[in-house]
Amino acid sequence: EIRTPLIMNRSLWERSGHWDHYRENMYFTRIDDVDYAVKPMNCPGAILVYRTRLHSYRDLPLRLCEMGLVHRHELSGVLHGLMRVRAFTQDDAHIFMLPSQIRDEVTGVIEMVDRFYSVFGFRYKVELSTRPENSMGSDEDWETATAALADALAGRGLSYQVNEGDGAFYGPKIDFHLEDCLGRTWQCGTVQLDFQMPEKFDLTYIGEDGHRHRPVMVHRVIFGSIERFIAILTEHFAGAFPTWLAPEQVRVFPITDRQAAYAQGVLSSLETAGIRATADLRNEKITYKIREAQRAHVPYMLVTGEREMSAGTVAVRHRGRGDLGAVPLAEFMSEIAREIAEKKRDESV
Ligand SMILES: [Zn+2]
Structure with missing residues (x-):
């Protein structure tokens, strides 16, 4: 070069x-x-x-x-x-x-x-x-x-x-x-x-x-x-980049302030793994925040409520496939890491 x-x-x-x-x-x-x-x-x-x-x-x-x-x-x-x-x-x-x-x-x-x-x-x-x-x-x-x-x-x-x-x-x-x-x-x-x-x-x-x-x-x-x-x-892609290309791959949402620290822990695990993530800690309704993330074409939204916090899980929502249920954070991370490594295309959007 x-x-x-x-x-x-x-x-x-x-x-x-x-x-x-x-x-x-x-x-x-x-x-x-x-x-x-x-x-x-x-x-x-x-x-x-x-x-x-x-x-x-x-x-x-x-x-x-x-x-x-x-x-x-x-x-x-x-x-x-x-x-x-x-x-x-x-x-x-x-x-x-x-x-x-x-x-x-x-x-x-x-x-x-x-x-x-x-x-x-x-x-x-x-x-x-x-x-x-x-x-x-x-x-x-x-x-x-x-x-x-x-x-x-x-x-x-x-x-x-x-x-x-x-x-x-x-x-x-x-x-x-x-x-x-x-x-x-x-x-x-x-x-x-x-x-x-x-x-x-x-x-x-x-x-x-x-x-x-x-x-x-x-x-x-x-x-x-x-x-x-x-x-x-x-x-x-009409703005909906496949996960491996998306500037923001994951957005994390606590339901209330009580799970803010847990949400931040999830965020730092994602960041440590090299996943481009943010956390939306604003004091807004969760439905409003999800709508905003949908509009920004963020591939994955992770909701962390009381139940997820005590179980060490995240409730996964995909922009095209909708609600995917709660899974352990480690499981979500290995799935998304594979999706990124394989440069998978998103057929759902
Ligand atoms: Zn030339």
């Missing part, structure tokens, strides 16, 4: 092609009479890291990941909550490889996308985007790159749609469009093959023959923008 600067020199952006092909989306500043740009993408940073040392074919593939904060200028009319913002964090990676490794590396990314999206229960559609008008490189490079991506998709048996002319300016790409519970789709993950940047930045590795060769570069994100992914997740 690497971390590269937010602000980089104009000459770097000219070399990467962003200056000619992406300028309208970038922010600029002047420092000591020199032009700088705030990074709209993490690629040039990763390239500089690659260039810090000599690479042998034995070192490749080299996978550099960066949770990179990028800024892109968007017209204010198209900004929309967390869905479209001007600054966001990408779960970015740049993979430098031998031409013979393209298929395996792209396949690896496709498998990773599948694994990550499945955890949340998302279905997704795949699109292959080809050469746009405003782009760099030869037709031959574009054809080779596009064929390599199609080949990796075919190898995984994935069906996909072709988007003519929708590739990045430096190479063709595979896009993954998530389908949320309302049937809307969101473009999140991408894998972009790139023969151009290695050329522009004169990247090399020493081959088996002892000579210098040009590596191929892959740009990939899985979630895309972390902020946007959280927005999509929130809408997908």
Whole structure:
């Protein structure tokens, strides 16, 4: 994992092609009479890291990941909550490889996308985007790159749609469009093959023959923008996150002040076990407090009355399954720990 600067020199952006092909989306500043740009993408940073040392074919593939904060200028009319913002964090990676490794590396990314999206229960559609008008490189490079991506998709048996002319300016790409519970789709993950940047930045590795060769570069994100992914997740679950994801997993309620200390003991046991819990100790009616917790989509509510206190139990209420009866605290804790560990989805909401 690497971390590269937010602000980089104009000459770097000219070399990467962003200056000619992406300028309208970038922010600029002047420092000591020199032009700088705030990074709209993490690629040039990763390239500089690659260039810090000599690479042998034995070192490749080299996978550099960066949770990179990028800024892109968007017209204010198209900004929309967390869905479209001007600054966001990408779960970015740049993979430098031998031409013979393209298929395996792209396949690896496709498998990773599948694994990550499945955890949340998302279905997704795949699109292959080809050469746009405003782009760099030869037709031959574009054809080779596009064929390599199609080949990796075919190898995984994935069906996909072709988007003519929708590739990045430096190479063709595979896009993954998530389908949320309302049937809307969101473009999140991408894998972009790139023969151009290695050329522009004169990247090399020493081959088996002892000579210098040009590596191929892959740009990939899985979630895309972390902020946007959280927005999509929130809408997908309509706020009712599965227990393992819920910011508050359990809320504890004493019925009267007399059980407040017991409720706090329950809370600290939960917290010690790493469960995200709170206790509602306000002097309000229990029905009112439960209604509030329901509205906040807290998965589990534990009511601790006189009877539970003397028996060392908790009365469990689930936001979707309702009243589940009283169980010993230890039993509730091992159940919820298993639910969290298995990243179970909540079918009841
Ligand atoms: Zn990149």
